[in-house]
Amino acid sequence: MLLLLQAEVISLFKNFLLSFVYILSDLFYTTYEFFVSFKYVRKYFKEIISQIEHIGANSLLLVIFTSSFVGMVATVQTAYQIREYVPVIYIGSGVAKAIMIELGPVITGLVVAGRISSGIAAELGSMAITEQIDALRVMGISPYRFLVMPRVIGGIVSLPLLTAIGIAVAIFSGMLVANFTGIANYLVFSRGAKMFFLPKDLFGGLLKAAFFGYALTISGSITGLSSERGAEGVGKATTKAVVLSSILILMLDYILGIIIFG
Amino acid sequence: MIKVENIYKKFSEWVLEDVNFDVKKGEFVIILGRSGAGKSVLFKIMVGLLKPERGRVLYDDFNIVDANEKELINIRKKIGFVFQGSALFDSMTLFENVALPLVEHYKLTKKEIERKVLASLEAVDLRGYEKLYPSELSGGMKKRGAIARAIVANPEYIFYDEPTTGLDPDTAEKIMNLTKRLWREMNITSLAVTHDFHFTKNVATKIIWLYNKKVRFIGTIEEFKKIEHKEARAYFIE
Numbered sequence: 001m002l003l004l005l006q007a008e009v010i011s012l013f014k015n016f017l018l019s020f021v022y023i024l025s026d027l028f029y030t031t032y033e034f035f036v037s038f039k040y041v042r043k044y045f046k047e048i049i050s051q052i053e054h055i056g057a058n059s060l061l062l063v064i065f066t067s068s069f070v071g072m073v074a075t076v077q078t079a080y081q082i083r084e085y086v087p088v089i090y091i092g093s094g095v096a097k098a099i100m101i102e103l104g105p106v107i108t109g110l111v112v113a114g115r116i117s118s119g120i121a122a123e124l125g126s127m128a129i130t131e132q133i134d135a136l137r138v139m140g141i142s143p144y145r146f147l148v149m150p151r152v153i154g155g156i157v158s159l160p161l162l163t164a165i166g167i168a169v170a171i172f173s174g175m176l177v178a179n180f181t182g183i184a185n186y187l188v189f190s191r192g193a194k195m196f197f198l199p200k201d202l203f204g205g206l207l208k209a210a211f212f213g214y215a216l217t218i219s220g221s222i223t224g225l226s227s228e229r230g231a232e233g234v235g236k237a238t239t240k241a242v243v244l245s246s247i248l249i250l251m252l253d254y255i256l257g258i259i260i261f262g
Numbered sequence: 263m264i265k266v267e268n269i270y271k272k273f274s275e276w277v278l279e280d281v282n283f284d285v286k287k288g289e290f291v292i293i294l295g296r297s298g299a300g301k302s303v304l305f306k307i308m309v310g311l312l313k314p315e316r317g318r319v320l321y322d323d324f325n326i327v328d329a330n331e332k333e334l335i336n337i338r339k340k341i342g343f344v345f346q347g348s349a350l351f352d353s354m355t356l357f358e359n360v361a362l363p364l365v366e367h368y369k370l371t372k373k374e375i376e377r378k379v380l381a382s383l384e385a386v387d388l389r390g391y392e393k394l395y396p397s398e399l400s401g402g403m404k405k406r407g408a409i410a411r412a413i414v415a416n417p418e419y420i421f422y423d424e425p426t427t428g429l430d431p432d433t434a435e436k437i438m439n440l441t442k443r444l445w446r447e448m449n450i451t452s453l454a455v456t457h458d459f460h461f462t463k464n465v466a467t468k469i470i471w472l473y474n475k476k477v478r479f480i481g482t483i484e485e486f487k488k489i490e491h492k493e494a495r496a497y498f499i500e
Contacts, residue, residue, distance in 0.1 A: 134306070135351075139362065140336075141366050
């Protein structure tokens with residue numbers, strides 16, 4: 001019985017390792033193809049703009065909505081944790097810094113990943129199962145150039161813009177909550193927010209967002225293009241896309257956090 | 263001329279074994295076989311979408327099996343491919359679908375592209391529908407749209423993957439007549455994979471019969487009629 005369980009665990013671990021290596025190779029290959037396709041940016045400019053609109057403009061309301069709650073929660077939680085020990089002016093500093101460095105980019109990335117990454121996977125997956133990807137290849141058109149590159153650039157451009165708006169909304173909503181709940185008035189909160197502001201915090205956060213834009217679009221593309229046959233295959237691809245993009249965003253968050261702020 | 267030499271292909275088990283034949287310029291070759299006989303796999307190998315385990319596919323003595331992406335693109339410019347499900351791009355109008363090979367590979371003015379696309383749509387009787395999206399077209403119209411896209415860049419070879427499958431008899435007849443007319447008028451070397459014997463006997467100048475992973479017969483329809491093999495006779499009974 002124990003031997004059987006051991007064999008089962010080993011086989012599960014083996015499968016996990018294999019799929020990890022497979023995804024990693026796919027990730028590197030698609031990234032390589034993305035850079036190779038970069039010379040066609042001018043040719044696909046219209047499509048890139050349309051992707052920026054699709055990823056950016058169409059996600060704006062969602063980002064504003066979620067960011068406002070992020071700001072409110074961050075303020076209430078920060079106040080709960082430090083109000084007894086430090087002056088309230090530092091609540092503004094703590095909230096603004098946390099939002100710029102961490103919460104703004106990560107929450108925006110994860111929220112947009114849920115919407116865009118799965119959408120890209122479903123779109124490319126449907127194209128794959130209806131032979132549209134094969135049709136591109138047989139016409140001598142690289143799907144990476146025609147489909148992946150505009151989406152990835154769309155993600156890289158849109159995410160910092162969305163994050164910048166998300167950060168502003170979160171800090172503003174945090175300030176409102178601080179004022180209405182009596183944690184700190186507008187003046188104290190905003191003075192605190194400005195007190196330890198470093199441009200590096202904001203730009204570092206936006207740089208992270210650009211990488212998250214890459215991660216969520218490339219995840220959708222990889223899983224969509226390798227989608228298996230049938231509706232079930234497309235369904236699996238969309239799930240995989242969200243899981244992969246979330247993992248990539250959190251991994252990149254750690255790595256970039258060390259590089260930029262470490 | 264296309265030469266297929268010693269093609270072997272395996273997925274979980276062998277689907278093609280020692281497949282050999284050639285396609286001469288101006289022929290209309292039908293690869294005939296039951297569902298699952300490996301016809302579509304063979305077609306995909308012939309256009310470089312799949313790699314065989316062994317063997318070569320030569321286009322005028324150039325082997326595409328070992329070709330790199332750049333070399334493959336040059337060969338694919340000579341090829342038009344009509345997929346079983348048409349494979350028109352949902353997000354593009356019929357006009358944009360047909361124009362795609364021209365936009366991607368040739369430096370043409372907007373006017374030249376428009377002229378070629380409209381001529382191509384005219385050839386398949388789809389003039390006037392160019393602004394419609396694939397979702398607004400019937401099955402037969404999609405198929406004709408896919409044919410228009412395949413012929414727009416004047417290919418040397420055209421591949422039809424199951425051209426009449428999934429169509430009602432009347433539409434299938436129209437598609438059959440269209441493929442025959444294009445082959446005659448445009449003098450494109452044509453290849454089709456099908457299990458539709460009515461289509462085969464009406465258009466084929468050469469039949470290649472795939473059965474049980476191997477090529478069992480190469481010849482004309484008259485020669486095919488003389489085969490005694492039970493599976494081959496079944497086509498006539500149908």
